[in-house]
Amino acid sequence: MNGSATHAKGETAPAKPVHIDEQLKAERIQSLLRQVPGWVLARHGAALKRRYSVPEHNTYGFVGFVGATAVGRGMPVELLLRGDKVTVFLPTRFPGGLTAAEFDLAKAIDDRDEQDEQQ
Numbered sequence: 001m002n003g004s005a006t007h008a009k010g011e012t013a014p015a016k017p018v019h020i021d022e023q024l025k026a027e028r029i030q031s032l033l034r035q036v037p038g039w040v041l042a043r044h045g046a047a048l049k050r051r052y053s054v055p056e057h058n059t060y061g062f063v064g065f066v067g068a069t070a071v072g073r074g075m076p077v078e079l080l081l082r083g084d085k086v087t088v089f090l091p092t093r094f095p096g097g098l099t100a101a102e103f104d105l106a107k108a109i110d111d112r113d114e115q116d117e118q119q
Contacts, residue, residue, distance in 0.1 A: 023096035032103045039106050041098075047091040048102050050109075056084050062112075069108055075101060 024032070033039060042049035054062045063079055066088055070077035078089040088109060090102045 022099060023094060024098050024100065029098055032100070036103060036106045036110060038110070042089060043091065045097060047089050048098070048106050049087065049089050050106070051085055051087045054084055054086050059084065059086060062086060065112055066109055069112075070105060073101065073105055075105055077105075 029041070029045075033041070036048075036050075039048045039050045041047070052062065059081065063081065063086060066077060066079060066086075070090075076091050076093060078091065080087040080089075090105055092098050092102060
């Protein structure tokens with residue numbers, strides 16, 4: 001089986017997309033990590049982590065953005081602030097492991113960080 005369904009006429013339906021809350025397999029996690037450079041696995045694969053260098057005058061704005069984005073998606077986030085360094089942890093909400101939702105949130109945070117750098 002390749003994940004596709006075969007219909008009565010022999011036509012093959014596309015594979016069912018991965019649900020955003022479905023636990024990801026190791027090879028999919030590695031593929032998604034390549035799409036969010038700078039993020040690494042943490043806590044034995046139960047979280048994503050990235051450290052950002054943020055100008056001190058923007059630190060609280062960045063932290064507020066990250067928190068609001070996570071809350072808006074119903075996801076947990078942990079932040080560690082040390083001077084101009086902000087470490088972001090995106091722990092999974094599920095005991096089974098990371099899902100696409102953590103990677104989507106990481107991408108949203110990166111998109112904001114890239115916009116800040118361009119200004």
